[in-house]
Amino acid sequence: MMITLTRPWIFFISQQMEVQSDLRRFWAYAKLPLPVLLSMGMLMAQVTVADPGTSDDGVEVNTVPKTLFVVVDGIPADVIERVSTPGIDAVAAKGSYQRAYVGGEIGMPTESPTVSAVGYMSLLTGTWSNKHNVRANYGIEPNYAFWDIFRVAKYQARAITTGLFSTWTDNRTILMGDGLEAAGGYKFDFVADGYENDPAFAPALEDVERIQAVDLHVTTLAAKTLLESAPDLSWVYLQHTDDIGHRDGDSPSMDFAVRWVDARVSELWGAVQARSQQFSGEDWLVIVTTDHGRTSSNGKGHGGQSDRERTIWIANNSPRMVSPAERSAAIVDIYPTIVEHMRFDMPEEVAAQLDGQSLLSQ
Numbered sequence: 001m002m003i004t005l006t007r008p009w010i011f012f013i014s015q016q017m018e019v020q021s022d023l024r025r026f027w028a029y030a031k032l033p034l035p036v037l038l039s040m041g042m043l044m045a046q047v048t049v050a051d052p053g054t055s056d057d058g059v060e061v062n063t064v065p066k067t068l069f070v071v072v073d074g075i076p077a078d079v080i081e082r083v084s085t086p087g088i089d090a091v092a093a094k095g096s097y098q099r100a101y102v103g104g105e106i107g108m109p110t111e112s113p114t115v116s117a118v119g120y121m122s123l124l125t126g127t128w129s130n131k132h133n134v135r136a137n138y139g140i141e142p143n144y145a146f147w148d149i150f151r152v153a154k155y156q157a158r159a160i161t162t163g164l165f166s167t168w169t170d171n172r173t174i175l176m177g178d179g180l181e182a183a184g185g186y187k188f189d190f191v192a193d194g195y196e197n198d199p200a201f202a203p204a205l206e207d208v209e210r211i212q213a214v215d216l217h218v219t220t221l222a223a224k225t226l227l228e229s230a231p232d233l234s235w236v237y238l239q240h241t242d243d244i245g246h247r248d249g250d251s252p253s254m255d256f257a258v259r260w261v262d263a264r265v266s267e268l269w270g271a272v273q274a275r276s277q278q279f280s281g282e283d284w285l286v287i288v289t290t291d292h293g294r295t296s297s298n299g300k301g302h303g304g305q306s307d308r309e310r311t312i313w314i315a316n317n318s319p320r321m322v323s324p325a326e327r328s329a330a331i332v333d334i335y336p337t338i339v340e341h342m343r344f345d346m347p348e349e350v351a352a353q354l355d356g357q358s359l360l361s362q
Contacts, residue, residue, distance in 0.1 A: 119291030
């Protein structure tokens with residue numbers, strides 16, 4: 001079922017004012033009634049009957065596991081650690097922050113280019129590019145035999161609602177092959193994407209600023225949906241920081257872009273927090289990460305196997321995450337972490353193909 005919404009008003013909290021001061025030129029667009037393609041499998045949020053969990057004292061309790069993972073594109077670990085990011089810090093304050101890696105194992109069959117689509121697909125499938133077959137951002141021909149996390153969600157015996165809020169439509173249509181039989185058919189109940197391809201969306205803005213406006217719009221829709229409908233498994237993808245990185249490299253404008261996207265994380269985290277206050281029986285896992293680092297020379301490029309290009313980071317709200325002292329983390333570990341938190345069942349042949357392992361300690 002397809003519905004059309006009008007853009008809601010955007011309210012900014014005080015901690016976001018500094019990073020949003022340069023966005024005042026977006027207000028005219030923020031107030032326009034723009035078409036929003038929000039694809040919903042059903043209009044009412046489904047009630048998920050979760051498997052019983054166990055409390056610390058051994059008493060069985062019923063909770064509804066939910067997961068939100070956010071990919072903010074192309075932010076090196078050294079930058080996220082240096083720049084003030086109160087939104088990401090608020091998530092990590094409930095759990096942890098750690099460095100991780102992309103790119104597979106150097107010199108081995110798993111070695112994978114450190115570019116965006118490859119990083120997304122490694123997260124989404126829990127495998128490296130020698131399996132999922134994505135090695136670039138264009139000319140993509142994924143191997144759908146390696147199930148993405150949303151295909152696993154729809155495999156469950158219980159009803160699982162899913163959401164995708166993305167500035168790059170190819171995430172849904174190509175990487176996950178939404179609607180294709182080979183990729184598991186239609187997998188999303190809530191969808192907000194396609195704005196970067198819509199000529200009617202903020203046509204007066206230049207390319208980089210326009211993508212920033214799309215990020216802002218996608219975040220608003222995601223936060224509203226998380227608060228009101230709370231899909232069981234949601235992915236938010238934001239692109240602006242990578243655009244600035246390619247244009248300006250390591251620079252004050254990149255630092256500003258990081259602060260700006262951190263304010264978007266604050267919006268999403270605030271929606272989850274507000275939702276949790278209303279529904280105490282929901283058990284939320286929130287993971288914020290990036291898809292690759294950047295070159296050491298000037299920060300404008302990526303794709304190689306240098307330490308800075310390979311080093312990413314994972315912030316999360318779970319006190320159960322393993323520490324870096326226990327073992328190193330990789331982007332392919334996020335998939336099995338979500339599977340464990342959501343208590344998903346998987347076909348044995350799918351589980352056997354995973355390159356990652358859960359980051360949740362017992």
